[in-house]
Amino acid sequence: MARPRIKDVARHAGVSEKTVSNVINDYVHVSERTRRVVREAIDHLGYRVNLAGRHLRKGRTGIIALVVPELDVPYFAELARHVIREAERLSLTVLIHQSGADREHELAALAGFGSDFVDGIILSPLALTADDVSDRAGAPPTVLLGELLEEGADHVAIDNEKAAREATEHLIGLGRRNILAVGGVEAPGLGTAEARTRGYLAALAQAGIPHRPEALLPVGDFRMPDGARAVAGVLRAGERPDALLCLNDQLALGALRTLYESGLRVPEDVAVIGFDDVEGGRFSVPTLSTVAPDKAAVARVAVELLHRRIEEAAQGPEASGAGSGGVQSPQDRVVSHRLVLRESTEGPGGG
Amino acid sequence: MARPRIKDVARHAGVSEKTVSNVINDYVHVSERTRRVVREAIDHLGYRVNLAGRHLRKGRTGIIALVVPELDVPYFAELARHVIREAERLSLTVLIHQSGADREHELAALAGFGSDFVDGIILSPLALTADDVSDRAGAPPTVLLGELLEEGADHVAIDNEKAAREATEHLIGLGRRNILAVGGVEAPGLGTAEARTRGYLAALAQAGIPHRPEALLPVGDFRMPDGARAVAGVLRAGERPDALLCLNDQLALGALRTLYESGLRVPEDVAVIGFDDVEGGRFSVPTLSTVAPDKAAVARVAVELLHRRIEEAAQGPEASGAGSGGVQSPQDRVVSHRLVLRESTEGPGGG
Numbered sequence: 001m002a003r004p005r006i007k008d009v010a011r012h013a014g015v016s017e018k019t020v021s022n023v024i025n026d027y028v029h030v031s032e033r034t035r036r037v038v039r040e041a042i043d044h045l046g047y048r049v050n051l052a053g054r055h056l057r058k059g060r061t062g063i064i065a066l067v068v069p070e071l072d073v074p075y076f077a078e079l080a081r082h083v084i085r086e087a088e089r090l091s092l093t094v095l096i097h098q099s100g101a102d103r104e105h106e107l108a109a110l111a112g113f114g115s116d117f118v119d120g121i122i123l124s125p126l127a128l129t130a131d132d133v134s135d136r137a138g139a140p141p142t143v144l145l146g147e148l149l150e151e152g153a154d155h156v157a158i159d160n161e162k163a164a165r166e167a168t169e170h171l172i173g174l175g176r177r178n179i180l181a182v183g184g185v186e187a188p189g190l191g192t193a194e195a196r197t198r199g200y201l202a203a204l205a206q207a208g209i210p211h212r213p214e215a216l217l218p219v220g221d222f223r224m225p226d227g228a229r230a231v232a233g234v235l236r237a238g239e240r241p242d243a244l245l246c247l248n249d250q251l252a253l254g255a256l257r258t259l260y261e262s263g264l265r266v267p268e269d270v271a272v273i274g275f276d277d278v279e280g281g282r283f284s285v286p287t288l289s290t291v292a293p294d295k296a297a298v299a300r301v302a303v304e305l306l307h308r309r310i311e312e313a314a315q316g317p318e319a320s321g322a323g324s325g326g327v328q329s330p331q332d333r334v335v336s337h338r339l340v341l342r343e344s345t346e347g348p349g350g351g
Numbered sequence: 352m353a354r355p356r357i358k359d360v361a362r363h364a365g366v367s368e369k370t371v372s373n374v375i376n377d378y379v380h381v382s383e384r385t386r387r388v389v390r391e392a393i394d395h396l397g398y399r400v401n402l403a404g405r406h407l408r409k410g411r412t413g414i415i416a417l418v419v420p421e422l423d424v425p426y427f428a429e430l431a432r433h434v435i436r437e438a439e440r441l442s443l444t445v446l447i448h449q450s451g452a453d454r455e456h457e458l459a460a461l462a463g464f465g466s467d468f469v470d471g472i473i474l475s476p477l478a479l480t481a482d483d484v485s486d487r488a489g490a491p492p493t494v495l496l497g498e499l500l501e502e503g504a505d506h507v508a509i510d511n512e513k514a515a516r517e518a519t520e521h522l523i524g525l526g527r528r529n530i531l532a533v534g535g536v537e538a539p540g541l542g543t544a545e546a547r548t549r550g551y552l553a554a555l556a557q558a559g560i561p562h563r564p565e566a567l568l569p570v571g572d573f574r575m576p577d578g579a580r581a582v583a584g585v586l587r588a589g590e591r592p593d594a595l596l597c598l599n600d601q602l603a604l605g606a607l608r609t610l611y612e613s614g615l616r617v618p619e620d621v622a623v624i625g626f627d628d629v630e631g632g633r634f635s636v637p638t639l640s641t642v643a644p645d646k647a648a649v650a651r652v653a654v655e656l657l658h659r660r661i662e663e664a665a666q667g668p669e670a671s672g673a674g675s676g677g678v679q680s681p682q683d684r685v686v687s688h689r690l691v692l693r694e695s696t697e698g699p700g701g702g
Contacts, residue, residue, distance in 0.1 A: 061464075061468075063464065065446070070432075071422055071428040071431050071432065071447070072425060072428035072429050072431070072432055072630070074423060074425065074428075077422040077423035077425075077428050078423050080422050080423070080449065081421075081422065081423055081449070084449055084451075093448070093459075093464060094448075094449075095416070095446040095447065095448055095464075096422070096446065096447040096448070096449070097444070097445075097446055097447070098431065098432070098435055098445075098447070100435070108444075113412075113414065113444060113446075117412075117468040223630070224630055224631070224633070224634045225630075225634075228634060253631070253634055254634055256634075256636070257634040257635075257636065260636050279423070279574070279575055279576075280575070280604070280631050282575070283575045283576075283579060283604055283605055283607075283608040284608075284635065284636070285607070285608065285611050285635070285636045
């Protein structure tokens with residue numbers, strides 16, 4: 001079959017070519033239903049927008065940067081794959097920068113690497129403050145991933161507090177009472193770990209389970225060795241948990257190894273649930289229950305929002321006023337998540 | 352302590368400042384021993400080269416691109432971390448591009464993304480041919496990772512054939528005879544899988560074990576689901592291997608899960624060894640024996656070689672002639688690897 005064209009998408013979706021074009025250009029006055037039908041047709045036919053010429057005409061490079069703290073935390077690598085796929089539909093090339101959760105690196109990225117070769121930035125910040133983000137005149141359009149740093153920035157995240165509450169409720173529903181939060185931090189902070197800890201505490205309070213501060217296990221980093229070490233530490237101290245809420249899957253996979261070495265059975269002695277739904281948790285022994293964020297949706301919403309901001313920036317402020325259906329005001333987008341229950345909480349029949 | 356300066360490095364290493372500068376600028380006439388002493392002093396003191404101004408004076412951006420097939424294969428994400436660390440010492444910023452093992456993407460990367468914002472490229476090719484690499488006048492300096500595509504390109508790799516032979520000899524040494532190669536491909540090809548398969552076949556031949564073509568298990572991709580599926584397939588077909596040589600750790604981790612589900616004990620019934628030494632194999636149940644490439648060395652050699660090529664390109668051809676100690680001729684660098692033996696071949700005492 002020849003490379004599909006816009007008219008093929010229109011025919012397949014049963015809409016006009018103009019409507020297809022509106023969806024591709026992400027105009028707000030297209031209904032959600034039409035948007036979905038057209039997107040399905042685009043996916044089905046493998047249609048690819050050819051914007052290469054357009055980028056250059058408008059003085060752009062067609063390159064966006066994705067800035068994440070650590071690529072060897074699989075969540076970010078998996079998210080990157082989705083961002084690349086979504087960007088490709090708009091003929092945008094994604095270059096990825098690892099910030100190492102270092103503020104200087106994040107600031108350099110926010111400033112577009114001191115160059116003008118990126119049209120826009122998707123940034124998952126760990127060390128930036130709200131002031132860093134607001135104080136950036138002349139920088140490329142930016143969409144933030146994760147917990148909201150400040151009201152004035154576009155951002156995309158799951159409801160981390162709600163997700164952690166649901167995961168904890170699942171453990172409580174299994175009859176567990178001594179539930180440790182691996183990576184938990186009791187603080188008024190704005191980060192993802194703080195939001196997840198709030199959800200954990202809310203679920204305990206709701207069930208009338210008293211919270212002990214030592215049930216929050218601090219970690220240096222959110223990786224397998226940290227999870228393994230944190231759990232080894234409490235077991236050595238004589239703590240006998242019956243469940244672990246791990247704030248990401250890497251911590252949980254490390255914890256599973258320590259529990260195995262300690263002769264504790266999962267989930268019979270200790271039930272374990274993580275966050276992120278990374279591939280490793282689908283193949284671990286036992287397989288890992290987890291909170292699965294809709295990574296494809298995080299990527300799609302972030303790329304579409306950034307693309308719109310880039311268009312707005314090119315058209316100037318008058319084109320995107322409140323009256324014209326534009327999206328000038330900062331967007332706070334929440335995407336869905338779900339609990340995925342596997343052997344580490346449900347036992348051999350549960351995976 | 353104040354930020355260390357070049358004179359602090361010189362004092363700590365017991366050499367002159369000029370020698371430190373020579374090491375930093377990677378002049379070839381520094382002895383390997385001096386180079387090592389100076390590098391250790393640089394590491395110890397946390398010295399950072401300040402080249403930012405230099406980049407701009409020379410009309411460069413200080414940005415290099417690392418192009419890998421798939422970031423969510425942990426080997427590449429771990430390698431990226433090392434490349435970023437090495438590049439940082441030279442004040443180079445690394446941007447990462449995922450090619451998806453797609454030839455068009457790899458070609459676009461080779462051409463510097465049609466822009467002049469990258470000073471050089473480190474590329475791990477999967478789909479390119481030798482012609483693609485040689486036919487690139489005007490493109491930025493490039494260093495290839497992995498098996499050699501053609502004589503005329505700089506490249507860095509481990510000795511994949513030797514490494515696979517050693518891993519297979521380890522399995523034979525355990526008394527195993529029915530050793531399957533998961534991901535193996537018997538072909539005259541140039542790729543990494545081909546080189547590893549040659550090593551596997553050489554070890555079998557050396558031990559007088561007849562090779563059966565069906566002992567090579569093809570995979571669609573080098574990921575956990577592919578390893579799990581390939582092994583499930585042969586078990587279903589009644590094959591009863593006593594060992595698996597998996598051509599990367601992701602395949603091996605998938606295979607471990609299938610063996611667990613099949614009630615086969617590792618290593619008692621089936622010994623398993625992988626390639627890459629990714630973090631997941633240090634925490635899996637059982638832990639995974641593997642071939643560990645010296646990833647830090649791959650990254651260091653690649654970044655240093657690329658840095659030198661960028662300098663040469665800036666200075667023009669006369670500065671790097673054969674008589675001046677330059678490195679104009681293409682470099683074919685082999686870095687070391689070692690076998691890391693853990694529970695999946697050695698049993699509970701072996702990790």
